Amino acid sequence: MTVIVGKGRIGNALYEMGDGTDTLVGRSTTIPDGQGPIYVCTRNDDLENVILRTPPSRRDDLVFLQNGILGPFLAKHGLSNNSQALIYFAVAKQGEKPIDGVTDVNPEGLTAATGKWAPAFKERLSTGGLSCHILNTTEFTAQSFEKHIWICAFMLVGVKHGASVGEVESTHGEEVRRLIDELLAATAAKYGARFRAGAPDRLCAYARSVAHYPTAVKEWAWRNGFYWALSKEALAAGRPDPTPLHTAMLRQAGVLPEGEQ
Numbered sequence: 001m002t003v004i005v006g007k008g009r010i011g012n013a014l015y016e017m018g019d020g021t022d023t024l025v026g027r028s029t030t031i032p033d034g035q036g037p038i039y040v041c042t043r044n045d046d047l048e049n050v051i052l053r054t055p056p057s058r059r060d061d062l063v064f065l066q067n068g069i070l071g072p073f074l075a076k077h078g079l080s081n082n083s084q085a086l087i088y089f090a091v092a093k094q095g096e097k098p099i100d101g102v103t104d105v106n107p108e109g110l111t112a113a114t115g116k117w118a119p120a121f122k123e124r125l126s127t128g129g130l131s132c133h134i135l136n137t138t139e140f141t142a143q144s145f146e147k148h149i150w151i152c153a154f155m156l157v158g159v160k161h162g163a164s165v166g167e168v169e170s171t172h173g174e175e176v177r178r179l180i181d182e183l184l185a186a187t188a189a190k191y192g193a194r195f196r197a198g199a200p201d202r203l204c205a206y207a208r209s210v211a212h213y214p215t216a217v218k219e220w221a222w223r224n225g226f227y228w229a230l231s232k233e234a235l236a237a238g239r240p241d242p243t244p245l246h247t248a249m250l251r252q253a254g255v256l257p258e259g260e261q
Contacts, residue, residue, distance in 0.1 A: 001034045002120075005050055006041030009091035010065065013098050014039055017128040031058060037083070037117040039063045044070075044222045051077055063117050068222035069148055071141070083115025084140065086147055089130050090210060100130045105198070105205035109133070114140035138194075145193045149183045150203045152224050156246070158215025160253040166211025169204050177204070179245055183227060186242040190230060217255040224250065228260075 002022040004011050015024045023032060027042045031054040038061045040050055047066065054062060063083040064070055074080050088101025088110040101110045109131030113121045122132040135143065157176045158168045168176050180200045187193050217224055228250060231241045241247055250256050 001032075002036045002124075003031060003034070003038040004041060005029075005031065005038060006046075008041060009094045010087065011039070011041035012094055013091050013128070014041065014124060017124050029053065031055065033058060035061075037061055037063050037120050039065060039121070041065055044068055044219055047073065051079070061117070063113075063115070063121060066222075067147060067151055068219070069144060069226055081115070083113065083117040083121070084144070085111070085113040085118075085121055085132075086140070086143055087111060088147075088206070089125075098128055098130060101206065101209065102131070103202070103205035103209045105202050110202075110206065112140060112143055142193045142195055145187050145191070146184075146195060146199055146203065148223070148226070149180055149187065149199075150206060152227060152246070153179045153183060153203070154207055155215045155217050156224060156249050156253060156255070159217050159255060160249055163215065164211065165207050165213040165215060168215065169207040169211070173204065176207075179249065182243055182245050186227065186230060189242065217253065220255075220257065224255070225257075228256070 002018060004015050004022055004024045005027060007024060007026055011024065015022055027046045027050060031038060033055050038054065038058065040062055042050060044066045051059060059079060060082060062079065063085060065085045065087055070084065074082060089098045091098050111125065111131060112133045112135050114135050114137055118134045122134055125132045153176050154165050154168050157172050157179060158165060161172055163172065177200050180203055184195055184199055188195065227243050227246050231243055231247050234240065234242055
């Protein structure tokens with residue numbers, strides 16, 4: 001029995017791709033016992049609660065679909081080997097058909113999954129006409145960082161200029177590429193991530209495919225706060241800021257937490 005946690009756009013879309021035997025529950029509902037994947041389609045800040053409401057015997061069936069770098073959080077809960085997915089398809093409104101995350105650079109699609117439930121996730125998406133690539137842990141980690149960098153860079157430049165994602169790419173493309181390059185280099189240096197060539201082109205192409213998206217710096221700890229923490233750590237140790245452009249933009253956009261400006 002497949003369980004889907006979260007009744008938002010993604011959770012409902014996954015439910016509609018099923019065969020009618022799935023269980024769809026809210027983020028505050030206790031997860032039923034049984035067998036099969038548990039797709040977690042909630043905000044990052046709800047994850048702790050979802051894990052606590054999942055029977056210990058079922059926690060290795062949790063499949064995490066959130067953006068952000070989940071590794072440290074999952075390790076804290078003994079879930080480092082759990083399945084994860086990177087969602088590049090979009091659901092404009094609840095109940096509408098998902099739009100696949102294909103771009104002019106990656107027409108094969110960008111959605112990916114890893115772990116024991118990755119094949120089941122790919123099969124489910126295929127029923128909805130969506131692509132999905134199964135990756136090993138190393139590949140998935142690099143692509144997770146890549147999407148994380150997309151969110152951090154495009155959202156921050158967008159907020160700085162009051163621009164949509166598409167406007168960032170078309171009007172502030174040079175600036176966002178500089179920021180992407182900086183975050184890629186800092187991530188590779190700190191975590192040893194190995195990115196495939198052409199990452200800035202891939203990320204800008206994805207921006208063109210979701211040009212209507214608004215920009216906002218939110219879920220601070222899971223997004224831009226991740227790189228701000230690297231900067232604070234380095235500066236406190238007397239080392240140069242690994243992401244000075246990012247730090248400068250945080251200040252220019254006025255999005256640093258109170259007391260840290």
